[in-house]
Amino acid sequence: MAPGKSIITIHNQENTYKGKENLFFKAAKENNVKLLKRLIGGNMNPSLKGAMGENVLHIAALYNNMEALCMLLDAFPFLINTPIECDIYKGETALHIAIVNQNTEMVKELIDRRADMYNTRAMGTFFAPSKKGHYYYGEYVISFAACVGNPEILRLLVEKGAPLDAQDSQGNTVFHILVLHPNKSMACKTYDFLESLISKEQVCRLESITNKNGLTPLKLAAQEGDVLMFNYFMEKKKLVCWSFGPLKSTLYDLTGIDSWNDKLSVIDIICTCNNNALNLLAITPLKELLQYKWSTFGYKYFLLCTSLYILYTIILTLCCLYRPLMEETADGGKRRIITRPFYDSYKTKCDFVRLSGEIIVILGGIIILGIEVVQLIRKGPKRFFGNTVRGGPFHIIMFLYACFIIAVITMRLLHNEGETIVMSLALISGWCNVIYFARGFKLLGPLCIMIQKMIMDDLMRFCVILFTVLIGFAAAMNVHFQALNVTLFPEFRDFPITLFTLLQLMMGLDSLPVPPNLAMPKIISTLYLVYMFFAFVLLLNLLIALMTDTHFRVVSERTRLWHAQVAATTVMLERIVPSSLWPRTGIPGEIIGLEPGKWYFR
Incomplete structure (x- = not known):
């Protein structure tokens, strides 16, 4: 305009x-x-x-x-x-x-x-x-x-x-x-x-009056991340009660700002918008309101949730480590360890102790899946999985974890041998998601954001380029090794194994796995040198450079990002915790002689 x-x-x-x-x-x-x-x-x-x-x-x-x-x-x-x-x-x-x-x-x-x-x-x-x-x-x-x-x-x-x-x-x-x-x-x-x-x-x-997106002028200013316009609205909502020299007692109208009983409050909007909107969290009264909520209720409930989740994950780990096993004689007289059938898994006192832990794990998985599905439906996939402030990839991990738990129970009942594979995935996702709870601590919160940004941005872009290069070189290598004696080169016997071998070479975990006393075709040596220069020297150092840049950007704005995490966590807890355990913040207007029905924050 x-x-x-x-x-x-x-x-x-x-x-x-x-x-x-x-x-x-x-x-x-x-x-x-x-x-x-x-x-x-x-x-x-x-x-x-x-x-x-x-x-x-x-x-x-x-x-x-x-x-x-x-x-x-x-x-x-x-x-x-x-x-x-x-x-x-x-x-x-x-x-x-x-x-x-x-x-x-x-x-x-x-x-x-x-x-x-x-x-x-x-x-x-x-x-x-x-x-x-x-x-x-x-x-x-x-x-x-x-x-x-x-x-x-x-x-x-x-x-x-x-x-x-x-x-x-x-x-x-x-x-x-x-x-x-x-x-x-x-x-x-x-x-x-x-x-x-x-x-x-x-x-x-x-x-x-709200527009088609449900936004009033105040909320529209928050969505735009417009600091000047938002400050203007906050000045309009300010009411100075008394002043004594440099000191002032000020009341702010919380209508449209507070997340209490408002699914599209200013705080909600800021936590789901672009980086410019996060600057609004430093403006009065948002800054003081969120600080009060976090210090009074949020931090305590979050610490309780963190402790319960870690205890829950420990119970999961113990149930998996001490699952019922038995020996089985396979064809040829070989003996192997397998999971005991379900009907034969609960006989001793230790089995019933483990059963109580398994019940806790199952109930926890169902509750987690229910919470994640409800939030996914309410916010939509883009806002739910794509917003690093609200959790980003950790919601994907939590969702997968709950699915793994249900899959493990199903396989246990059916006595399926694939139970061990799914159980290992559940353990990995369960423990990795502990990182999510670092967001509630100022020392670890920026690190949580950094991990999310590296996974969703740097690592995703790098993987697209890497696997393009890997497929090309793996196909070229496999074509030449097909003409050689594959028993002498087991690491290149087929395309999937060749692909895995090249990935190891790129990460520097192995050298070219060929016998030293065999003369190699020059084309294979040439392909190996070109691949190592392109993949190991160029691409791996590119990934390090990308992550270094992300680290620098996150460190430079760590305070703002941590405040954003606290705001998102506070809103999430306020919605989950019953209102009887989390009273509304502010003062009713009728108590202080102002407009009834409105709440004010001093």
């Missing part, structure tokens, strides 16, 4: 009409009243359209030709609300153009002649939001006026009854549009000016 000159640029093109029609548009453009009067008297068709669907009235408004506009409206009053018809500027009227040109006199003239302020909407692709269009002005004339920031035009529109609660195709009102305005200083001044023109009750009603 860029207020100032008219946003209509189509009329700089030559008109496609010839003869009298071209003169008609030219007279309106040049404000040639005499020629215009003669053409009107000559029964000129006022519905003629230009190259982009504009009529002659739009041309007069575009070039600020007041005399030509009045003459056209005297002769053809029905043109006043006629919109441009092309897809680019669809719905734009002469009033829209006059407002963007900041021609107060023309705006007043159009309104006096009953120009429509209620229904006309500029909905062309030129005015589409986001990257689809060029300027997002909010479709309605009142939103256009707010974006331009001309106080005289705004006052005139409000006094004449322009609807401030009109919502465009995105559900945004004029207050939402001001939040999205790039010129924050002008947006704040315009916001104040609009408030001065209407009652306090009307302001409260307008600020409570």
